[in-house]
Amino acid sequence: MPTRLSLTWNESMEVGNAIIDSDHKETVALLVEAADADDAELPALFARFAEHLRDHLAREEELMLAFGFPPYPVHFNEHERVRRELDGIEERLARGNLALARGYLTEVVPDWFINHKNTMDSATAAWIRRQGG
Template sequence: MTTLIWDDGMKVGNAVMDADHQAFVELLAVAARADDAEFPALLAEIATHLREHLAREEELMRQHGFPPYPIHKHEHDRVRLELEGIEKRLAAGNLMLARGYVREALPDWFVAHKNTMDSATAGWIKAQGG
């Protein structure tokens, strides 16, 4: 199990992005510890948060003219589609798959995405005066 714990070393230097990232990490931790009865509602909360979080990042990229916006958005779209599939599988009763996604796939994706695409985005925004 990949357990993320939020600390200042996880920040990318943009207040909006950092707040979303912290909330996401905290939601993942709660869901990872949840019992089977609590888990479906927590996955729904993670999904809602992540969709809103990604939309905010995309708006920041558009506002600041981030040149590789299409590449970054494509990755967001891929994760949205993947998340939708996990939600459908959970609704069909596949709790184990959904738990694995929350405990392993999402944390691993988040760290890689934050350290590459999100860090570059935050750096660009800062360079643009944002």
């Protein structure tokens, strides 16, 4: 059964980098779509969300490397943790654990996303701006 997610994109979610902000806007849209999916749609929409998130994390890492972001290893390791988490959720979802995937989308990801955006992503975007990017 779908769970209505109370996360909507707004300007307070922007970090001031066009690439990151565009990705974040799409992340929120795909997250809401997957969280609102019925049981039949959930596996495909979760996979779409997870693919986007992995691509987004990779784009952030490219930016960090291109602009010499000093705490890159810390930010990268957090991305690696999220990728491992996504892998585990996808494995369980493939075995039919819809409740775990739905709980991840509605309870874990929104809190992580806002915290990550407010800390690591904001610091990354600020560094890139200071470097002229």
